[in-house]
Amino acid sequence: MLKSVKDVVEKALQDYSKAKSREDWVMVWQGQAVLAVDCIYWTSLAEEAMKKSGLQGLQQYYEKLNKELNAIVALVRQDIDKLQRCTLEAMIVLDVHARDVIMGDLINNKICDPSEFNWLAQLRYYWEDNNVNVKIINAELAYNYEYLGNSARLVITPLTDRCYRTLCGALFLKYGGAPEGPAGTGKTETVKDLAKALARHCIVFNCSDGLDYKQMGKFFKGLASCGAWSCFDEFNRIELEVLSVIAQQF
Numbered sequence: 080m081l082k083s084v085k086d087v088v089e090k091a092l093q094d095y096s097k098a099k100s101r102e103d104w105v106m107v108w109q110g111q112a113v114l115a116v117d118c119i120y121w122t123s124l125a126e127e128a129m130k131k132s133g134l135q136g137l138q139q140y141y142e143k144l145n146k147e148l149n150a151i152v153a154l155v156r157q158d159i160d161k162l163q164r165c166t167l168e169a170m171i172v173l174d175v176h177a178r179d180v181i182m183g184d185l186i187n188n189k190i191c192d193p194s195e196f197n198w199l200a201q202l203r204y205y206w207e208d209n210n211v212n213v214k215i216i217n218a219e220l221a222y223n224y225e226y227l228g229n230s231a232r233l234v235i236t237p238l239t240d241r242c243y244r245t246l247c248g249a250l251f252l253k254y255g256g257a258p259e260g261p262a263g264t265g266k267t268e269t270v271k272d273l274a275k276a277l278a279r280h281c282i283v284f285n286c287s288d289g290l291d292y293k294q295m296g297k298f299f300k301g302l303a304s305c306g307a308w309s310c311f312d313e314f315n316r317i318e319l320e321v322l323s324v325i326a327q328q329f
Contacts, residue, residue: 080224080225080226081223081224081225082224083226084111084112084224084225084226084278085210085224087108087109087111087112088111088112088115088116088211088224089209090112091104091108091109091112091113091115091116092116092119092206094107094108095116095120100150101147101150101151102150102151102154105151105154105163105166105167105170106154106159106163109166109229110162110165110166110169110228110229110230111226111227111228111229111230111278113166113170114166114169114170114173114232115204115211115222115278117170117173117174118173118177118202118203118204119204119205119206119211121144121177121204122203122204122205123205124140125137125140125181125185125198126193126198128140129185129190129191129192129193129198130193133191134186134189134191136191137181137185137186137191138186140181141178141181141182141186144174144177144178144181145178147174148171148174148175148178151167151170151171151174152171154167155167155168155171162229165229165230165231166229168231169229169230169231169232172231172232172233172234172235173232173235176234176235180201184197184198184200184201185197185198196216199214199215199216199217200215200216200240200244201215201240202214202215202240202243202247202276203215204222210222211224213247213276213277215243215244215247215248216244216247216248217248217251218247218248218250218251219251220247220250220251220277221277222277222278223277223278223279223280223306224278225278225279225280227275227278227280230275232272232275233265233268233269233271233272239265239269239272242258242269242270242273243269243273243276246258246270246273247273256270257314258270267283267310267312270308270310271283271310274308279306279307279308280305280306280307280308281307281308281309281310282302282307282308282309282310283309283310283312284298284309284310284311284312285312285313286311286312286313286314286316286317287313287316288316288317288318290317290318290321291321292321292324292325292328295321295324295325295328296328299328299329
């Protein structure tokens, strides 16, 4: 599975530069590959624009992104099948964020150097050593090529970005992460979306007070063997005696 997904991403990446137009290319390739390659090209073209002609280059790239976004929006309005529509919807969400980063974070702050913090703080995708690498600040994480199907993506807000930075920084240092806050603020959804961005399998588990240490042990065995992430929702419901054993298992 991992080899197949990687193979498709690689072929889509090579085909991007050969395709007549971005709209034709989008319709041919699978959703997950389209999103990954889209992010890789956005990163490399933005860095190229900064290095070559600074703010002026970024301004031109911003206009180009606007045109590309309008072309994709026009595609959505046509009569296309469900799978293609699903791919395009996720692509528009990422493209809008990519365009806003160029204007809001870079041009408005007069940033035209790829080593500036405002650029490093973005989730950036690189094709290095025949692999997709995802970087954010000083963290560098591998793209896991987990087959996620053609899934929707979450709208990215400044708060989502902050969560990404914190969680990716923690993962890079081999820690876990625990977003906390009131119900319905999007903690689980943010983690699920970050898992999609890094192509990792994410299992959401709703904890109840009936959980014992044996069940949790089985859960951790499964997670360790497949390298997936897990969200334990309502973690505070687990009884204290069980929680202390979980801490030890951890």
